[in-house]
Amino acid sequence: MTHYREIQVKRENILDTRELELPQPALAQGQVRLAIDKFALTANNVTYAVAGDMIGYWNFYPREDGWGVVPVWGIGEVVESAHPGIAVGERLYGFYPMASEVVLSFDSAESDTLMESTPHRQALPGTYNAYRRTAADHQFLQQMEAQRCIFFPLFATSYLLYDFLLDNALFGAGQVLVGSASSKTAYGMAKLLHGDASLNVRLVGLTSAGNLEFVESLGCYDSVICYGNEDQLDTSVPAAYVDMSGNAALTAAVHKAFGEQLKVSTAVGATHWQSFGGDVSSLPGPAPEMFFAPSQIEKRDAEWGRGEVLRRAGEATAELVQAVSDTVTIEQIDDVAAAASAWRDLVDNRVAPSRGLMVSL
Ligand SMILES: NC(=O)c1ccc[n+]([C@@H]2O[C@H](COP(=O)([O-])OP(=O)(O)OC[C@H]3O[C@@H](n4cnc5c(N)ncnc54)[C@H](OP(=O)(O)O)[C@@H]3O)[C@@H](O)[C@H]2O)c1
Numbered sequence: 251m252t253h254y255r256e257i258q259v260k261r262e263n264i265l266d267t268r269e270l271e272l273p274q275p276a277l278a279q280g281q282v283r284l285a286i287d288k289f290a291l292t293a294n295n296v297t298y299a300v301a302g303d304m305i306g307y308w309n310f311y312p313r314e315d316g317w318g319v320v321p322v323w324g325i326g327e328v329v330e331s332a333h334p335g336i337a338v339g340e341r342l343y344g345f346y347p348m349a350s351e352v353v354l355s356f357d358s359a360e361s362d363t364l365m366e367s368t369p370h371r372q373a374l375p376g377t378y379n380a381y382r383r384t385a386a387d388h389q390f391l392q393q394m395e396a397q398r399c400i401f402f403p404l405f406a407t408s409y410l411l412y413d414f415l416l417d418n419a420l421f422g423a424g425q426v427l428v429g430s431a432s433s434k435t436a437y438g439m440a441k442l443l444h445g446d447a448s449l450n451v452r453l454v455g456l457t458s459a460g461n462l463e464f465v466e467s468l469g470c471y472d473s474v475i476c477y478g479n480e481d482q483l484d485t486s487v488p489a490a491y492v493d494m495s496g497n498a499a500l501t502a503a504v505h506k507a508f509g510e511q512l513k514v515s516t517a518v519g520a521t522h523w524q525s526f527g528g529d530v531s532s533l534p535g536p537a538p539e540m541f542f543a544p545s546q547i548e549k550r551d552a553e554w555g556r557g558e559v560l561r562r563a564g565e566a567t568a569e570l571v572q573a574v575s576d577t578v579t580i581e582q583i584d585d586v587a588a589a590a591s592a593w594r595d596l597v598d599n600r601v602a603p604s605r606g607l608m609v610s611l
Pocket of ligand 1: 295435436524
């Protein structure tokens, strides 16, 4: 019997991993087997694990006995098909397990985007059930598979955040404070704001001392301040806070410094997952609100026509990827033990923002 490789993570302690060789299941009608050619690892995947129970990320590829599979953005190739509309050799971009292969189910195969139809996945957000046939994409996109896996899910959110701020006239702020400024989602947004000549807004990055130089080198923040130095923030200018860190102490420091001068507090991520949570409900200034990308998509779909905001996000993302090509060095990991070790490094903040991790098991 043939086997495949999978990395599982202990749900209660995401630093605990195990690497398994599992027997290949047989295909049922409507299923396809994909060899997962490549996938990316960023802090976003750590957040999927941290929010696994809250948002349901463990439920894409459920496992037993307290173990889970963290979903990753990757590209797979169909190696066996029991679906009349899906051919061996087709490549699909989407949400995969950390594994060497996977079996997916599809009802219809008429569109360029296939929707996974396994019953237990239907209650989960549709974005994550969509698999894009890459042959339907522009040639240049087909040629940047690694960049697509690393940056596209993040820069699309960067664009939606940029659009959300513009849509609300920056909430009247003259500066945007960005928590975890070295993260891709953060600097994608900062680059879009910085590059928009119609705006008169200062970008202020908040980061750790070790990433100060990297963040300064990005050229999209007007100033960069290290965690702990929030007293250096200019509180005379009304501010919008967009936070990728989820660090409750940082949020408290920003709210206390600005009070009513803070015009909006948008929580996007939790890169500082060990400091996530805490009661932020009674802080001065506006209540922190979670950014929900699908809401902004829905709003723009109604205003601009279905798909238009994602088309614009795709265009902006492709430009951003070009712009950061010298900023991030892509590393290829081809070994299951090295991939598990890279996961633990990510969880423990040992991956510099200048590194882009691509895995192939
Ligand atoms: N809501 C949404 O729809 C949405 C969409 C996309 C991404 N996100 C979220 O945005 C965040 C950024 O994701 P990304 O993939 O862009 O990140 P990334 O590029 O991998 O970010 C790396 C940076 O995050 C910080 N970091 C990472 N691990 C850490 C740890 N264990 N402890 C402390 N700091 C750590 C460090 O930045 P600093 O030193 O600068 O803090 C590090 O340089 C994630 O939480 C992700 O889930 C949300």
